[in-house]
Amino acid sequence: MNAMVDNAMDERRKRARRTAWIAGGVALGIFVLSIVQMLKL
Amino acid sequence: MAHDATHDHHDHHGAPQGFFQRWVMSTNHKDIGTLYLVFALLMFFIGGAFAMVIRAELFKPGMQLVQPYFFNEMTTMHALVMIFGAIMPSFVGLANWMIPLMVGAPDMALPRMNNLSFWIMPFAFTLLLSTLFMPGGGPAGGWTMYPPLSLQGESIAYVVFAVHLMGISSIMGAINIIATILNMRAPGMDLLKMPVFVWSWLITAFLLIAVMPVLAGAVTMLLTDKYFHTNFFNAAGGGDPVLYQHIFWFFGHPEVYIMILPAFGIISEIIPTFARKPIFGYKAMVFAIASIAFLSFIVWAHHMFAVGLPMGAEIFFMYATMLIAVPTGVKVFNWVSTMWGGSMTFETPMLFSIAFVILFTIGGFSGLMLALAPADFQYHDTYFVVAHFHYVLVTGAAFSIMAAAYYWLPKWSGNMYSETWGKIHFWSSVISVNVLFFPQHFLGLAGMPRRIPDYNVAFANFNMISSIGGFWFGASQLIFLGVIVHCVYFSKKKAADRSWEGAKGLEWTVPSPAPHHTFDVPPVIHDDELAHGHTDH
Numbered sequence: 001m002n003a004m005v006d007n008a009m010d011e012r013r014k015r016a017r018r019t020a021w022i023a024g025g026v027a028l029g030i031f032v033l034s035i036v037q038m039l040k041l
Numbered sequence: 042m043a044h045d046a047t048h049d050h051h052d053h054h055g056a057p058q059g060f061f062q063r064w065v066m067s068t069n070h071k072d073i074g075t076l077y078l079v080f081a082l083l084m085f086f087i088g089g090a091f092a093m094v095i096r097a098e099l100f101k102p103g104m105q106l107v108q109p110y111f112f113n114e115m116t117t118m119h120a121l122v123m124i125f126g127a128i129m130p131s132f133v134g135l136a137n138w139m140i141p142l143m144v145g146a147p148d149m150a151l152p153r154m155n156n157l158s159f160w161i162m163p164f165a166f167t168l169l170l171s172t173l174f175m176p177g178g179g180p181a182g183g184w185t186m187y188p189p190l191s192l193q194g195e196s197i198a199y200v201v202f203a204v205h206l207m208g209i210s211s212i213m214g215a216i217n218i219i220a221t222i223l224n225m226r227a228p229g230m231d232l233l234k235m236p237v238f239v240w241s242w243l244i245t246a247f248l249l250i251a252v253m254p255v256l257a258g259a260v261t262m263l264l265t266d267k268y269f270h271t272n273f274f275n276a277a278g279g280g281d282p283v284l285y286q287h288i289f290w291f292f293g294h295p296e297v298y299i300m301i302l303p304a305f306g307i308i309s310e311i312i313p314t315f316a317r318k319p320i321f322g323y324k325a326m327v328f329a330i331a332s333i334a335f336l337s338f339i340v341w342a343h344h345m346f347a348v349g350l351p352m353g354a355e356i357f358f359m360y361a362t363m364l365i366a367v368p369t370g371v372k373v374f375n376w377v378s379t380m381w382g383g384s385m386t387f388e389t390p391m392l393f394s395i396a397f398v399i400l401f402t403i404g405g406f407s408g409l410m411l412a413l414a415p416a417d418f419q420y421h422d423t424y425f426v427v428a429h430f431h432y433v434l435v436t437g438a439a440f441s442i443m444a445a446a447y448y449w450l451p452k453w454s455g456n457m458y459s460e461t462w463g464k465i466h467f468w469s470s471v472i473s474v475n476v477l478f479f480p481q482h483f484l485g486l487a488g489m490p491r492r493i494p495d496y497n498v499a500f501a502n503f504n505m506i507s508s509i510g511g512f513w514f515g516a517s518q519l520i521f522l523g524v525i526v527h528c529v530y531f532s533k534k535k536a537a538d539r540s541w542e543g544a545k546g547l548e549w550t551v552p553s554p555a556p557h558h559t560f561d562v563p564p565v566i567h568d569d570e571l572a573h574g575h576t577d578h
Contacts, residue, residue: 012150012225013224016224017151019150020151020154020217023219023250026250026251027216027254028254030258031254031257033258034255034259034288035258
């Protein structure tokens with residue numbers, strides 16, 4: 001029972017880390033874009 | 042690698058012993074929530090002290106106590122400290138404490154990042170506040186940091202770095218909240234069964250991720266303009282200072298909603314508890330929050346009607362701004378409808394919530410007046426604007442935080458606070474805050490500008506009344522501090538698990554005080570235990 005709960009929790013934490021990477025990537029992308037779009041290249 | 046950091050050194054028993062291990066190294070959502078709340082309370086008093094300096098100087102016309110530059114430092118620092126140090130961290134603290142408890146998760150999804158998010162904050166604010174003691178002084182160009190004024194001081198580099206740190210902290214906090222809500226909910230806790238507070242924070246976290254990087258970009262460009270000879274905002278070099286205002290307010294307006302949406306969530310938890318009825322129109326409440334968040338992205342230029350926008354832009358931003366009244370009206374209607382016919386009692390959290398509904402609505406109405414572009418040419422940069430946003434942020438955001446503190450203190454501490462002193466705090470605050478801010482509407486309509494240390498004698502009476510209200514409101518918050526300290530350390534009255542008769546939701550199913558670890562095994566969700574999302578309404 002405990003092993004099943006731990007496995008399910010590990011799986012959820014793995015998904016959470018993926019979500020976090022995506023959200024972090026979006027934030028970084030917005031930061032870079034907010035400056036790059038102002039450059040007259 | 043990142044295997045469940047909460048279990049690595051805490052085991053299953055309780056809080057780790059030792060101050061350093063418990064608080065500095067903490068990865069526990071409740072401890073980090075407490076850290077955020079204590080930090081926010083400290084900043085609330087520091088920012089409040091700055092406000093006292095402002096009101097003391099404005100007590101009478103003429104220069105009384107401080108030099109004009111120092112006055113400008115006070116207005117700038119008061120805003121920065123209150124926004125980034127008090128309001129936002131207290132909402133993040135509430136999120137840390139309550140979201141895992143409300144969705145049946147054992148902790149936040151990324152506990153070590155949670156620790157880092159918090160511990161960046163004290164460094165950011167030490168950096169920011171230290172500028173007051175530097176040669177040349179701290180920032181004095183207003184919290185909006187408009188160039189070229191903000192670039193005149195030497196402290197801008199410190200301020201920019203402090204803002205970067207705060208931004209990184211906020212973004213990491215937001216990422217953690219999104220990851221927790223989307224992935225860590227107990228089985229059966231569907232999205233549309235989540236408490237409105239959780240919904241409000243999910244939407245707020247998306248706002249944070251979308252706009253904090255824009256602020257970081259804007260202040261980075263300020264920095265390069267100052268020290269690296271770029272000309273983003275320098276008209277002499279082909280740049281445009283008004284461009285900064287567009288970028289800043291593209292961040293700044295959603296930021297306003299970052300500071301009020303979690304307040305909507307809190308009020309939507311408290312009113313049903315003390316009206317002993319489920320919230321009226323749960324789904325409408327959720328969609329209203331989402332609508333307000335969406336609209337926040339398309340109204341930024343209403344902060345800059347006076348810069349000379351094209352007529353089409355003025356009209357668009359005017360109507361888009363007025364549109365926000367629709368979902369906000371839905372929320373106010375639903376809060377009132379929840380109370381309608383309810384079996385209401387008036388404990389301190391409910392009193393603050395009712396005051397929120399009434400006084401926030403006053404702030405909303407003055408916002409509608411400011412949304413009218415032709416009228417805004419008169420109101421712009423006057424005390425009417427100051428009155429408006431203080432009704433929204435003090436009687437709105439700050440009152441909701443006080444309501445939340447009274448509502449959840451029994452769960453956090455295991456003790457009941459003094460209801461008598463809570464009510465004294467409430468009545469003292471609610472009267473004094475109106476003495477403080479209501480006359481500022483008249484001052485603004487009569488033409489008194491913002492951010493000035495001296496003024497025409499015609500404005501003397503209302504300023505004196507406002508200052509008396511300010512000192513009274515400031516002193517009232519010492520009662521708040523006393524109630525909290527008494528409740529946590531001295532109260533003899535123990536709190537029940539379900540501390541309020543009408544309270545529903547998973548957080549009330551755990552003991553009071555909440556144990557260090559909760560929901561290690563996901564709870565079984567019974568719909569009738571939940572505050573929201575019943576199939577029968």
